[in-house]
Amino acid sequence: MRIILAQPRGFCAGVVRAVDIVERALEKYGAPIYVRHEIVHNQRVVETLQAKGARFVEELGEIPAGAVTVFSAHGVSRRVEAEAAGRGLPVLDATCPLVSKVHAEGRRYVAQGRTVILIGHAGHPEVEGTLGQIAGEVYLVGDAAAVAALPLPADRPLAYVTQTTLSVDDTRLVIEALRRRFTDLIGPDTRDICYATQNRQTAVRELAGRVDLLLVVGAANSSNSNRLQEIGAEQGVPCYLIPDAAALRPEWLRGAETVGITAGASAPESLVQDVIAALGRLGPVEVSALPGIVEDISFKLPAALVEPEASAAS
Template identity: 45%
Template sequence: MKILVANPRGFCAGVNMAIECLDEAIRMFGSNIYVYHEIVHNKYVVERFTQKGVTFVNAISEVPEQSILLYSAHGVSPEIREQSRARKLQTIDATCPLVTKVHLEAVKYAREGYHIVLIGHEGHDEVIGTMGEAPASITLVEDPEDVAKLSFPLDAKVAYLTQTTLSVEEAGRVIASLKSRFPKIESPPKEDICYATTNRQDAVKQLAKNSDVVIVLGSQNSSNSRRLQEIGASFEKRSFLVDGAEELQREWFSDADTVLITAGASAPEVVVQDCIAWLSREFGATIEEVTTREEHVAFPLPRELRVLQSARN
């Protein structure tokens, strides 16, 4: 068996920043810290912080007054920020800057009187936060069928935004439908889909065609990880999304000569290496890392955390 290890894979700059932010907050204040929703959508990462004493909550009312609260990488709505102020919480915003970009675009278009179409998945934390920026102006669509149901006047000012972790093809189909329906529709000068999402998808597209099995490391609630698994399956390959090596099953690899391993943007490298070690042990696999694109993006820690660091130093 040969293992193709896709590069780029795993943590993106936004995830790196959010995790570093929480690690630094623990170092500065101890582990009695709260995080609104999962810091990133990954079981391994969340369990690591839970074991350190961090508490993840789904409602601001669960956070004791005057506590320290981190906002997750997926962003939050103005309503959540207001609830935090009402409880006198000391907040640290670990929202990915690329998600913040979409929030600012939503505010801008709403202020200019546009009907905003947000392409995304209902219920996803990022989508909830973005829609909360201008709830009266944003309509969510998931597919071209939803576009057909839109009832804006033909002369309406319409703009679209996208969730940052979508499949490029998935978003492209919806955008094509929107442009067909609303030829004058506006869009941001730079696309919203995250560079890391695109790069990881491109790597799977290039490498899956030469593989028999595709293994994606990531959690089931990770949108970008699910998209990678779907891309693998679109090449009619056995494609699986797993949190770690303990979920691998020998029968998946029967008659497999080549296995592609990649990881979603919120999956840590340790789970990738565990899977490689398992395959090497069970099948005597050889390993080849294939780089399809270099990444050199990094985001600084949130300003409020840097200010606190300076004050303590």
């Protein structure tokens, strides 16, 4: 069996930073460290950090007074920030810098007197955080069909921002629908859309044309992992989203001479290697990787974790 790996795949810089923040906080302050929401959407990552002393909660009320608190990579609303400050919780903010950039863009558009359209998935923690970061009139739109239902006049000054786990391709139809309906619309340059999301989707499209079966390693609650699976299926190749090697089913492999593997931005490379090992136990495998974009982006850690004399508060 030939195994071809997508390039790039797996962890993005925002996820690396978020995980590093929790691990370094544990080293500096000791266990337990409390994290609001899963630091990233991957059970293996969460379990690994739990074993080191991280405690994951959904509400700040579950955190003892004075405990070091980490906000997840998805970001939080201003209400959550205010609640943490009101309780005096020392906070380390692991919000992905690209998500923080969306927050800043939204606030800037509101300051210009524009109504903001957020393109994203209702209920996703990043979307909830972004909605709570933009003080003004904001409408959430999930697809092009929802644009027609917006209760806004055609000449209303608008601006759009997007959930970072959506790519240029994912948002194109919605943006085109907005442009057809509204006469005064602005938005960020497409270069501002999350590089990791676009790169992984481009890579999986390339990979799908070369394999008989495509496996996407990622969590069921990971937006970007689900989208990778959808793209693979759209290319006409059998494509399955699996959390780990244990989820492999032998019947998927019947007749498959070439298997492609990619991973969502919150899935560690160790899970990919586990899947390769599981396939290797079924028979001889030959592993190669597609040429692709090599990501060399990195994001700075909070000053509290790199400056010895700094306090834990961000």
